[in-house]
Amino acid sequence: MTEQALAGRTAIVTGASRGIGRVTALALAGAGADVALAARDTDALDRVRAEAEKLGVRAVATRTDVTRSEDVRAMVADTVAELGRVDILVNNSGVVSSTELLETTDAEWDRVLDTNLRGTFLATREVGRHLVAQGSGKVINMASNFAFKGIPGHAAYSASKAAVVAFTRSMALEWARHGVQVNALAPGYVATDLNADVRADPDALNRILRGVPARRMGRADELAPWIVLLASPASDFMTGETIVIDGGQAAR
């Protein structure tokens, strides 16, 4: 892949204010894509926008709650108005919940499913209108290796991510004939704010790392090159797939 494999393309990244989304947005910008950054924390988004602009691309930041269809509609409209087009969508916004089912409230279940699954649906539908009309595009969904495992205390999160994998396959089939590829990534543990509580607890961290053959958490910059690949023409014949990047957990 050439260094500027995404020159002339525009990518929307949800959850770009921090963590995997921030690193992904900067990697897409580093590959030449103009980037639209979406999340709720506007100060953090503005900092990422400035970082992206330093890489020589155009960048916009739009306050977006991905669970609200009016926010998502406005964010996609802003992107097209300001950057002229949209070619790539990374559905990365996500939240985790660590409560056993009997303690899981309706509100907690909805928060997880609405962010991880409904948010993916809303953004894919809105961006998809443009991708299908132009006959090309890439949707990259952030699943998790929890989609494939039973994890006590994580039923809502695991169910949301398994649904994202199924959604990825269905959308790949709906849009294959329109030249739009839909793929997903299923990371294992990656050190971000999402698991800051676990990393702050040495016993919990050791317990987790015993289950990871690489004996460490991954870094966001170890996922970003795969997202750039899935956003580039190198993956034009690949659709409906979920790539697992988990330090060897799935090989067990």
Ligand SMILES: NC(=O)c1ccc[n+]([C@@H]2O[C@H](COP(=O)([O-])OP(=O)(O)OC[C@H]3O[C@@H](n4cnc5c(N)ncnc54)[C@H](OP(=O)(O)O)[C@@H]3O)[C@@H](O)[C@H]2O)c1
């Ligand atoms: N870290 C891991 O170990 C791991 C493993 C597998 C999969 N993943 C997945 O990777 C993705 C990114 O996670 P991360 O580790 O980078 O977590 P993170 O550091 O906590 O970042 C989560 C991002 O999601 C955004 N977000 C949350 N709720 C939102 C909402 N309602 N509307 C818009 N944006 C929202 C946050 O932005 P605002 O708060 O500014 O809105 C933030 O940018 C998630 O989908 C997560 O499930 C993570």
